[in-house]
Amino acid sequence: MIVELVSTGTELLLGQITNTNAPFLAARLNELGFSVLYQTTVGDNRERMKRVLQTALERADIVITSGGLGPTQGDITKEVTAAVLSRPMCFHADCAERIKRYFADRRLCMADNNLRQAMMPAGAKIVENNCGTAPGVIVEDNTAGKIIINLPGPPHELAAMFEASIIPYLKEHYGLQGAIVSRVLRTYGLGESALEEKIKDFILSQSNPTLALLVRNGVINIRITASAVNETAALQLITGLEDQIRPLISEYIFGIDDDTLEQAVGRLLLAKDLKIALAESCTGGLVTSRLTDVPGSSRYVTGSVVCYSNEIKVAQVGVPAAVLAAEGAVSQKTAASMAQGIKARYSPDIGLGITGIAGPGGATAGKPVGLVYIAIDGPAGTAGYQHYFNGSRTDVKHRTALAALNHLRRYLLTL
Amino acid sequence: MIVELVSTGTELLLGQITNTNAPFLAARLNELGFSVLYQTTVGDNRERMKRVLQTALERADIVITSGGLGPTQGDITKEVTAAVLSRPMCFHADCAERIKRYFADRRLCMADNNLRQAMMPAGAKIVENNCGTAPGVIVEDNTAGKIIINLPGPPHELAAMFEASIIPYLKEHYGLQGAIVSRVLRTYGLGESALEEKIKDFILSQSNPTLALLVRNGVINIRITASAVNETAALQLITGLEDQIRPLISEYIFGIDDDTLEQAVGRLLLAKDLKIALAESCTGGLVTSRLTDVPGSSRYVTGSVVCYSNEIKVAQVGVPAAVLAAEGAVSQKTAASMAQGIKARYSPDIGLGITGIAGPGGATAGKPVGLVYIAIDGPAGTAGYQHYFNGSRTDVKHRTALAALNHLRRYLLTL
Numbered sequence: 104m105i106v107e108l109v110s111t112g113t114e115l116l117l118g119q120i121t122n123t124n125a126p127f128l129a130a131r132l133n134e135l136g137f138s139v140l141y142q143t144t145v146g147d148n149r150e151r152m153k154r155v156l157q158t159a160l161e162r163a164d165i166v167i168t169s170g171g172l173g174p175t176q177g178d179i180t181k182e183v184t185a186a187v188l189s190r191p192m193c194f195h196a197d198c199a200e201r202i203k204r205y206f207a208d209r210r211l212c213m214a215d216n217n218l219r220q221a222m223m224p225a226g227a228k229i230v231e232n233n234c235g236t237a238p239g240v241i242v243e244d245n246t247a248g249k250i251i252i253n254l255p256g257p258p259h260e261l262a263a264m265f266e267a268s269i270i271p272y273l274k275e276h277y278g279l280q281g282a283i284v285s286r287v288l289r290t291y292g293l294g295e296s297a298l299e300e301k302i303k304d305f306i307l308s309q310s311n312p313t314l315a316l317l318v319r320n321g322v323i324n325i326r327i328t329a330s331a332v333n334e335t336a337a338l339q340l341i342t343g344l345e346d347q348i349r350p351l352i353s354e355y356i357f358g359i360d361d362d363t364l365e366q367a368v369g370r371l372l373l374a375k376d377l378k379i380a381l382a383e384s385c386t387g388g389l390v391t392s393r394l395t396d397v398p399g400s401s402r403y404v405t406g407s408v409v410c411y412s413n414e415i416k417v418a419q420v421g422v423p424a425a426v427l428a429a430e431g432a433v434s435q436k437t438a439a440s441m442a443q444g445i446k447a448r449y450s451p452d453i454g455l456g457i458t459g460i461a462g463p464g465g466a467t468a469g470k471p472v473g474l475v476y477i478a479i480d481g482p483a484g485t486a487g488y489q490h491y492f493n494g495s496r497t498d499v500k501h502r503t504a505l506a507a508l509n510h511l512r513r514y515l516l517t518l
Numbered sequence: 519m520i521v522e523l524v525s526t527g528t529e530l531l532l533g534q535i536t537n538t539n540a541p542f543l544a545a546r547l548n549e550l551g552f553s554v555l556y557q558t559t560v561g562d563n564r565e566r567m568k569r570v571l572q573t574a575l576e577r578a579d580i581v582i583t584s585g586g587l588g589p590t591q592g593d594i595t596k597e598v599t600a601a602v603l604s605r606p607m608c609f610h611a612d613c614a615e616r617i618k619r620y621f622a623d624r625r626l627c628m629a630d631n632n633l634r635q636a637m638m639p640a641g642a643k644i645v646e647n648n649c650g651t652a653p654g655v656i657v658e659d660n661t662a663g664k665i666i667i668n669l670p671g672p673p674h675e676l677a678a679m680f681e682a683s684i685i686p687y688l689k690e691h692y693g694l695q696g697a698i699v700s701r702v703l704r705t706y707g708l709g710e711s712a713l714e715e716k717i718k719d720f721i722l723s724q725s726n727p728t729l730a731l732l733v734r735n736g737v738i739n740i741r742i743t744a745s746a747v748n749e750t751a752a753l754q755l756i757t758g759l760e761d762q763i764r765p766l767i768s769e770y771i772f773g774i775d776d777d778t779l780e781q782a783v784g785r786l787l788l789a790k791d792l793k794i795a796l797a798e799s800c801t802g803g804l805v806t807s808r809l810t811d812v813p814g815s816s817r818y819v820t821g822s823v824v825c826y827s828n829e830i831k832v833a834q835v836g837v838p839a840a841v842l843a844a845e846g847a848v849s850q851k852t853a854a855s856m857a858q859g860i861k862a863r864y865s866p867d868i869g870l871g872i873t874g875i876a877g878p879g880g881a882t883a884g885k886p887v888g889l890v891y892i893a894i895d896g897p898a899g900t901a902g903y904q905h906y907f908n909g910s911r912t913d914v915k916h917r918t919a920l921a922a923l924n925h926l927r928r929y930l931l932t933l
Binding site for chain 1 (some may be wrong): 566
């Protein structure tokens, strides 16, 4: 089945917002086995939208629109859908009731134009919106065997409606048998081409499950997707391939699906009943902020000091002034003293020290922007790491944070 | 002039990447006075791409493609462009030289398939790529008065080429006179509808300059765009409108264009020659991390303590144990003690304390998830603020950080 996604809205044409609905729908539809071959964006203009929908119906079996279901005069997607399929628009009493109730439940006053949202193409299936007032619409053109689905524009409304109602509808309508299941292996520490090289044979021979590499914010996702008669069988296929891949790259895999490095670190700290404190210089608190993005992290994050200045490094972290004088603030010894000092002062089981030059200023002879030292002090002694990172100030901070979390993860694995 | 953007690439159809080229091009083209009425995405399939380009040429004057200019067999955009305009493909010696030089300059070994990138539609104008190997292409169809422009897919290559070469080309080709200039007023602290209400008269009466509101990550941008015979005249129009709007909402405006709240705070601290230290609980270091995203922030950020636990609040920040016992860790008095304590320990001019419940756990009777206290201690005494924020744990952290930075900005303005 061929799908065309039609995104509507002037903000998209003006480039004021980025279209995140299209990639969301495309990814989910592909997982279900549909081929999304076209994506089109058009504004809230009756004639142009009509021609776009007609073109879409010629080349696709299913047309899914997003946006233009609201209460204003500019919201015309349902009307244009009705026009393209030669249906009249009818008042839908149930919808009107549901919209009135939505406002009453929230003690909000309803403007009359909200009832425009209860006008529907004749014969349409109405899809409930659990996150907003605009219902979705499914119109089947039985003669041509084609379908137009109208979804709301706000991404959280669209996603919720798609998961709760459209996927079940599509599965039933097309008698989709079986299941398509994906698992993502999350990796850090090896570049894309090096990673690809290690699992190349599996990528080349892929058919079911399929394998795809995807870089996201410094982390590389390996997506394994299998289709089978049911979920259990699909999972078996995934596990079969995963068991072959893992040994080749095990040290780089820190989690699956939506896992983050900070979650992986948190799990290890909890499992080993260890606490951590940090002394951060060039990252300015970013690593602690990421560690504390994880619910329950108060159980293992004792505290941190952001110590930009040498005075604070000495007075609040306990870095010996002699080390700073002899080695400089950005040095392996200072990082080690920071890790040891914060451990002594805050009494966790593990101390982490980070010092470096985030830029754009601050470089000296032999110490370029991007030079970073990370040290960990804990039950296995003091470990030190040196890095040269590229990019802007915030890039260097971000890359340093990822590296620090990953060093921590691997240090914890040795305990 | 009507423009259609055609994005090519299977990753887009699979939903693996979000299309950021389309909004970039759309925004810039609109500023130049072009109407981007259609955006289409199609895969690397010869037949489908050909039909998409034909449809685009029927309904637009200028078709701008992105992607598919690379060296592999899947890169077909130039060939399909040539086919649609009935041109043969020719070897372009200059291009070949430039590509060879690109590799030689970088001491890289060039694979032979890179020379595919030197095959060009006959009669095309070649556009240099200063960030990569794939040149861009402009093909003019003089009979129909239409143009196809092929740009590379990587966003930084596309943006650089568009700014350096395509804008000058379009201006010359269409004899574009005058300048279109935008300025963004960055606001925080007032919701979208309340802000709109305050400047409604100007939004309704807009023609030149135009006014648009745009919400981005909790900050509302007011974009003023003017067109005039030259940049100076356009800036005069902008300033004229800005001078009328500013008095209505001055307390909410923290900067212009790409300014961030942390930059606004940094400028004020530098101007007043003040330093700051922070004691962060629920934000886990996020506010300090944002403050230190600004180059040169080491001049005014003395340091910070992330004090999740009561022990650290007492031992390292100097919060009286009696305050914690009587009021609880999440209270106005604790926030004030944190601000005062970090000021006493780290000796900056200003201390900032933040305590709250980021969730999802941690709520108690009378203290729900999202309750946050912020306190500032400085030359104007101790100020305290209470907030209730919605959303996930990271939402609460993000909203708290914005609020804290804005309180700090307004506190500094009183000094």
